[in-house]
Amino acid sequence: MSSPIKQGLLKRRGLDAAELTEIKQLAALCNNHEGLDLKLNWGILRQRPSDQLNDFLYYVDGQLVGFLALFSFAAREGEISGMVHPAHRKGGIFQILFEAARQESISRGLNSLLLIVEGASPAGQAFVRHLPTTYDHSEYKMVLDGPQLPQEMHKHLHFRAAHPQDIPVLSYISAQAFQVPQDEINWYTEQKLSEANRRYYVGEVNSVIVGIIEVSFSEGSALIQGFAVLPEYQGKGYGRQMLARTVRELLRANPQSIWLEVMTENKQALALYQSCGFKEIGCYDYYRLPLKH
Incomplete structure (x- = not known):
């Protein structure tokens, strides 16, 4: 039938x-x-x-x-x-x-x-x-178009994969960097950290986690997202080094493309991505609709 x-x-x-x-x-x-x-x-x-x-x-x-x-x-x-x-x-x-x-x-x-x-x-x-x-x-969608990466790692920065015990710190850093209440950040879980199509990295300075960066793989491409550095550690080159190390790790996996999204008004982040070889290929507008209950 x-x-x-x-x-x-x-x-x-x-x-x-x-x-x-x-x-x-x-x-x-x-x-x-x-x-x-x-x-x-x-x-x-x-x-x-x-x-x-x-x-x-x-x-x-x-x-x-x-x-x-x-x-x-x-x-x-x-x-x-x-x-x-x-x-x-x-x-x-x-x-x-x-x-x-x-x-x-x-x-x-x-x-x-x-x-x-x-x-x-x-x-x-x-x-x-x-x-x-x-x-x-x-938000701009940006794709890597010829890497332009700094060669030397900051001598005080240690770059490693995130561990489950880091989850509270990851939530705190995201809350601080994106100005979101920490109790609303629910996307860091042990399950997510163990998924084969995701990678989570942290940057440490003197054993203190100061930045995080996430990568997800889909359709043969790699998306860089959730990139955040604590406000008091911004402007010191740590973010640039974390991004460069992440891109180098991804290039070894040889994805079809490496891309990310960034708010159009975030000129500092936009300049960082452009300086590392990313270019704009599209723009998405977000419109908010209140819901009446």
């Missing part, structure tokens, strides 16, 4: 291999149509928990024509990113996906959603203009 043809909205707790393939094909079509690089966090999509509703798919006669992903990196804040097949736009599909994600976010007690829209996406920009959103920030 054949399976019923998928039709309309499907809410998923975890994605199977067939759905991931459909999403990837739809993303490639949308990217080619508008010359975009949609932000879908593939490493996360492939490891969705089966007990949490995060992904919303829309089918027409068995074909996936719309997808929206919900992410939550902070305790009371969600992020969403999605797409609709160019031939099925202006039919209200994204509104259906968005409303399903909004209701799920409210049920979780989230206070706001960040809508991620590529700056070069007319369809995405038009959608957020019709919502009561406020502009929050923008």
